[in-house]
Amino acid sequence: MIFMEILVFGLFKGAIYALIAVGFTLIFGVARVINLGHGTFYMLGAYLTYVFIAYAGLNPFLSLAISAIVVGFVGVSMDYILIRPMREMGAYVTVVTLAFALLSQYIIFAIFGSRARNIPDFVTGNVVVFGVNVANQRLFVLFLATATIIAFGLFLKNARFGKAIRAVAQNPDASQLMGVEPGKVFAITVGIAASMAGLAGGAISPIWNVEPTMWLFPLIKAFSIVVLGGIGSLPGSIIGAFILGFAETATAFLISNYLQNMVSLIIIVLVLLIKPSGLMGRTLRH
Amino acid sequence: MLRNIPKIGLVFFGVFALLPFFADSPYILGVITMASLYAVWAMSWDIFSGYTGEINFGYAFFIGTAAFAGAIFGTRLGLTPWLSITIGALTATFLALITGILTLRLRGPYFTIITMSINIAFSELALVLWKWTGGEEGISGIEPLTDGPASDYYVTLIFSFVVFVVLVILSRSKHGQILIAIRENEDAAEASGINTIIYRVLMFGLSAFIAGIGGGLHIHIQMHASHDLLSLSLSTMILIMAIFGGMGTIIGPMFGAYGLSILSELLRNLAEYRMLIYTGILVLTIFYAPNGIFLRMKTLFSAILSKRKG
Numbered sequence: 001m002i003f004m005e006i007l008v009f010g011l012f013k014g015a016i017y018a019l020i021a022v023g024f025t026l027i028f029g030v031a032r033v034i035n036l037g038h039g040t041f042y043m044l045g046a047y048l049t050y051v052f053i054a055y056a057g058l059n060p061f062l063s064l065a066i067s068a069i070v071v072g073f074v075g076v077s078m079d080y081i082l083i084r085p086m087r088e089m090g091a092y093v094t095v096v097t098l099a100f101a102l103l104s105q106y107i108i109f110a111i112f113g114s115r116a117r118n119i120p121d122f123v124t125g126n127v128v129v130f131g132v133n134v135a136n137q138r139l140f141v142l143f144l145a146t147a148t149i150i151a152f153g154l155f156l157k158n159a160r161f162g163k164a165i166r167a168v169a170q171n172p173d174a175s176q177l178m179g180v181e182p183g184k185v186f187a188i189t190v191g192i193a194a195s196m197a198g199l200a201g202g203a204i205s206p207i208w209n210v211e212p213t214m215w216l217f218p219l220i221k222a223f224s225i226v227v228l229g230g231i232g233s234l235p236g237s238i239i240g241a242f243i244l245g246f247a248e249t250a251t252a253f254l255i256s257n258y259l260q261n262m263v264s265l266i267i268i269v270l271v272l273l274i275k276p277s278g279l280m281g282r283t284l285r286h
Numbered sequence: 287m288l289r290n291i292p293k294i295g296l297v298f299f300g301v302f303a304l305l306p307f308f309a310d311s312p313y314i315l316g317v318i319t320m321a322s323l324y325a326v327w328a329m330s331w332d333i334f335s336g337y338t339g340e341i342n343f344g345y346a347f348f349i350g351t352a353a354f355a356g357a358i359f360g361t362r363l364g365l366t367p368w369l370s371i372t373i374g375a376l377t378a379t380f381l382a383l384i385t386g387i388l389t390l391r392l393r394g395p396y397f398t399i400i401t402m403s404i405n406i407a408f409s410e411l412a413l414v415l416w417k418w419t420g421g422e423e424g425i426s427g428i429e430p431l432t433d434g435p436a437s438d439y440y441v442t443l444i445f446s447f448v449v450f451v452v453l454v455i456l457s458r459s460k461h462g463q464i465l466i467a468i469r470e471n472e473d474a475a476e477a478s479g480i481n482t483i484i485y486r487v488l489m490f491g492l493s494a495f496i497a498g499i500g501g502g503l504h505i506h507i508q509m510h511a512s513h514d515l516l517s518l519s520l521s522t523m524i525l526i527m528a529i530f531g532g533m534g535t536i537i538g539p540m541f542g543a544y545g546l547s548i549l550s551e552l553l554r555n556l557a558e559y560r561m562l563i564y565t566g567i568l569v570l571t572i573f574y575a576p577n578g579i580f581l582r583m584k585t586l587f588s589a590i591l592s593k594r595k596g
Contacts, residue, residue, distance in 0.1 A: 034395035085573070091339050092572060094395045095529065098343070099568045102522060106562035216518075220406070223399050258414065265403045272396070273388055 001131065006250050008132045014245025015145035019200040020218055021225040021237040022149060023193030029232045030169045031186040033083055033093055037100040038197055039219030045071050045198025046205040046214065047108060050117050060122040068199040075194025079187040101215055109212040117210040122203075141203045148196060149238065156234075165189055217261055224264035227271050230278030239279065291454050295537050298544075299447045303440075312435040319435070319507060321547035322442035323500050326449050328528040328539035330496035333453050334489045335525075336534035337465035340397045344405025345497060345524050347385075350516030351408060352378035352498030357425040357511035358418055367431050371502030378498030379491050390486045402518065409516040424512040431506035438507045445503065446540075449496055453536045465489060466534075519561065526568045532578020541580050 020042055027035045045067050052063030082100055086093045123136040156162040164185055167175040172182040201214075208214070225244050229236025244267065248260045271278060306315060327349065335342045356374025359365060365373070389400050412419040419425065432438050456462055467475040468482050476482055505511040514520060524543075531542020546567070550560060575582040 034399075036395065036398070089576065091341055091394065092576065094398050095341060096569070096572050098398070099565060099572065103562070103565040103569060106559075106565055110559060110562055216406075220399065220403055227396075258410075261410070262407065265407050268400060268403060269388060272392065272400070 002253055004130050005132050006246065006253050008129055008134060009138075010246035010249035011242070012134075012138045012142050012245075013249055014242030015142045016200050016204050017221060017225060017245050018149060018238045018241035019145045020197050021222045021229070021241045022152070022234060023196040024222040025226050025229070025232065025234055025237040026165075026193045027190055028226070029234070030165055030189045031079070031083070033087075033097070034223075035083075035190070035193075036094060036097040036219060037078060037104070038193070038222055039215030039217075040101045040104045041071050041075060041194040041197035042201035042218045043104065043108065043212075043215040044074060045201030046119075046210045047112065047117070047201075048198070049202035049205050050119050050210060053119060054117075060120070064122070064199065064202040067202045068195045071198025071201075072191040072195035074198075076187045076191035078194070079190040083190070084183070084186075101219070105212050105215060112212065114211060117205075119205045119210060121206045135207070137206055141207075144203050145200065148199060152192070152196070153234075161185075161188070217264075220268075221264045224267045226278075227276075228267050228278055230280040233278070233280040236278060236280035291451060292537050295450060295454070295540065298541075299443070299450070302443055306436055306439060310436065315435040315439040317548065317551045318544075319439045319442045321544045322439075322446040323504055324524065324527060324547050325446045325540045325543035326442075326500045327497055327524045328531065328543040329446075329449055329453050329536050330493045330500070331524050332528050332533060332536055332539040333457060333496075334493035336528065336536075336539070337457060337462060337469060338486060338489065339469035340393065341525070342401045342493075342521075343398045343525065344401035344403070344518070344521050346516050346518065346520040347401070347405045347408055348378040348382060348494040348497035349501040349504075349520065350412070351381050351501075352494075353501035353505045353511050353515045354412065354419050354425070356502045357428055357505050361425060361428060367429050367502075367506040371499055371506065374502040375495050375498030378501070379495045382491050382494030383487065386487055386490050390483070390490060402521075405516070405518055405521055409513070409518065412513060412516055419513070420511070422513055424510055425505075426510050428505050428509045428511060430509050431503060442503060442507070445499070450536065450540055457536050461485075522561075523564060526564050530567055530571045530579060532575075532580040532582075535578065535580060538578040538580035542578065545579075 020038070023041070024035065024038045027033055027038065048067035048070055049060070049063045052058045052066060053060055056063075058066070078100060082096050083093060086096045121135065121137045123140045125136045126133050127136055127139065128134070129139075154162075156166060164175070164180045165188075167178065167180055168182050168185040168189075175185070176182055197218075201218075221244060225240040226237055227240075228243060229238070229240030244264060247267070248263045251263050252260045302318065305318065309315075327345065331342060331345050334340070352374035354374075355377035356370040359373050360367070360370030385404055389397060389404070392400055413421050416422075432441060457465075464475070464480055464485060467478070467480065468485060472482055501515060504515065523546075527543040527546050528539035529542075530546060531540065532538025546564065550564075553560065553563065556563065571578065
């Protein structure tokens with residue numbers, strides 16, 4: 001019985017993590033930047049959704065969609081304004097993305113305060129899945145995440161711009177020779193990744209806490225997933241996301257609720273000690 | 287060797303040494319005492335991160351573990367402050383070396399994230415072990431360092447000065463050059479026969495040790511070991527002070543720390559916005575003065591001076 005609960009809740013967690021991690025890996029794989037502001041996109045998605053629902057009275061689904069799009073634009077701007085100028089200076093790229101994350105936290109704190117915000121479920125009610133009582137909101141999140149990732153996968157494979165992204169990820173210079181503008185691709189990639197993270201944040205906002213420090217752990221977990229799955233590997237990130245989702249849920253049910261967050265930290269340490277390239281990654285030249 | 291020390295640094299310390307004769311309110315002395323500790327932390331952060339180029343984002347780990355180790359041993363075994371400070375610093379150094387086995391292999395964002403993670407992990411751990419650490423409240427009733435704000439002031443000022451001199455000399459010595467060589471091109475440095483691992487480990491340990499002493503001084507001056515000494519906020523503030531002042535210069539972080547500490551007090555009324563302002567300063571610094579304000583000011587002054595002579 002507990003096993004079923006771990007399976008079901010782990011699945012939901014994994015799906016949300018996958019949505020966040022895929023974007024994170026994407027930014028690295030394409031723009032070669034480890035964007036420490038990725039958790040911030042997740043946070044902005046949640047807060048924007050809240051604002052649209054609570055202050056503009058919009059339908060939750062519409063709020064979610066608009067938030068995801070807005071966060072996408074924030075991502076693109078972030079690339080142009082913060083990342084692009086710093087691309088030359090190695091260590092500073094990391095610092096500037098982190099500065100973006102911190103700045104956003106403090107701005108959100110200044111506007112909204114530290115009290116967690118309450119967002120009503122988009123879909124109410126429960127359902128019983130494999131003998132486990134599950135809120136419909138979670139099912140919604142699972143379907144949304146799965147659909148988004150599949151859609152994105154198809155986009156990458158078949159759409160013209162998707163192919164451009166893959167080309168730039170493989171070889172920016174050669175892509176340029178083929179008529180693709182790497183700079184534009186970087187920016188839009190960050191935008192897409194940001195959108196996905198924002199979507200995740202907004203979708204899960206009724207269930208998880210919405211407060212100004214909510215960006216930190218998703219970032220660390222995304223990093224942990226990417227390290228586990230292998231940096232630069234999209235399938236690796238998805239697999240890693242579910243592994244983390246199940247591991248955390250199992251820890252919460254079997255050991256202690258508080259230790260959940262430690263799982264990602266332990267994974268980072270273990271993977272980097274044993275097999276730094278992760279499950280499926282290419283090795284990272286520094 | 288002694289002429290390596292920037293005269294402006296000496297002047298600065300000279301001025302502050304005389305300060306208590308002009309302004310002896312405990313409040314002002316307290317502000318500068320704290321600023322001296324921040325300066326120590328910023329400088330010792332810099333000797334590792336500024337010179338190896340690896341941004342340590344969890345510096346409070348060294349400070350906090352030293353503080354709590356010292357506090358716990360000190361209060362439970364009734365040790366004198368100097369002994370507990372030493373134990374604290376050694377604990378921090380020991381932990382630095384242990385975690386260094388993992389963290390020092392990593393580069394760039396990996397190093398940043400793992401130092402951040404370790405900081406957070408220990409911060410949470412301290413809450414879990416609240417029976418020992420006092421949880422959110424921390425540990426109170428710690429023996430005072432000296433018998434008054436003025437002597438506390440001088441102890442920290444002198445310590446800050448000593449750290450300044452030692453680290454400046456170290457950074458401008460052959461060893462500093464080697465660190466810079468490692469930062470710029472590790473493979474070339476290795477090929478030149480430099481044992482990069484030993485250098486990283488030693489500097490990391492030194493960085494932790496000095497931070498630990500600072501932590502120990504802090505708890506005895508405040509007579510309280512606060513959980514904030516393990517916080518990511520503290521790590522962030524120190525990093526901002528160092529980058530604002532100018533990474534990789536030692537003197538830059540020193541000025542950055544004193545400057546931002548004093549600024550922070552002046553903006554006391556905007557306390558809630560403090561971190562926001564600090565982070566804003568960080569972003570502005572990265573864009574408009576990436577080498578820090580100290581070097582910026584230096585180039586500005588030389589430009590002005592040479593125009594005069596011109």
